[in-house]
Amino acid sequence: MYIPKDTKPVRRRLSAKQRAKQTRIGVILAMLVILLSAGWALGQQSNHAKEISTATAVKRLQHDLQLLWVWSDEQLRSGSESADWTIRWNVTGKEGAMKELVKNMFTDEKGMVLAKLEQNEGKTVSGLVPAYGGQVSISLIQAGDQKEQLMVLLETNHSSPLTKSMLLQASSAISEQLAQLSPSFTSSMKVQGFTEQKQVASRMSKLANASMVDRYEDGGTVSESFYTRMLNSAIAVKNGKSANYQVAVHKNTETNKTALTIGIPLISGEYSVSTTDSP
Secondary structure (H helix, E strand, C coil): CCCCCCCCCCCCCCCHHHHHHHHHHHHHHHHHHHHHHHHHHHHHHHHHHHHHHHHHHHHHHHHHHHHHHHHHHCCCCCCHHHCEEEEEEEEEEECCHHHHHHHHHCECCCCCECCCEEECCCCEEEEEEHHHCEEEEEEEEEEECCEEEEEEEEECCCCCCCCHHHHHHHHHHHHHHHHCCCCCCEEEEEEEEECCCCCHHHHHHHHCCCEEEEEEEECCEEEEEEECCCCCCCEECHHHCEECEEEEEEEECCCCEEEEEEEECCCCCCCCCCCCCCC
């Protein structure tokens, strides 16, 4: 029986043209790998930057909200738990952001749609959201260039007392919802109630180690604005100064009650407090 000898395979040498083609293919593949890696790295950096921005915005709000709760607790007749709280967020999202936000915020944990009221031709939607412990309002402030500027309000009422923990959890949950639209949202807050303390503004400025920036009187209302390093929020005011803390005392001559309103960084809305079902 004939057994052929082992033979080595003949290696065909590539031509210069073929070698050049292989080199080009290798270079292209290497460039694709580099581009994909760079794109992935940029995406990771972008996501990380968004997470940091969101965490910073939420942390800033939580920090100032906790301080406001503590400072106002001793000044209000029934403490911070029985006060009226308002937290405001301003956020810019893409076109359709309001519709998406309304859908998410007015749906409970079981997927049931909550009752809501539409006003201003659908540009304002509001309703009670038990998970947040109060009334939520979403308003479309401006639309254009495929973007929407929204204002979101959480308003609690003294008829339904809440704890500091509940308020912090609600503000954090809403902030996380808004972070899906834009991590760079801004926020402000206000607390209202009645007080029996004298020289409230002076007492609170000492608590906050604050310096006065502005003061004015209007009828039965005395308002004073301050700046303190203890707060994260701040806003530019006249004369190149900054303020982040405003205290307003409003004396109602009919009821002889004194309403106290405190805002960070400034008060937005009315200084008086409704006397219906008030303590």
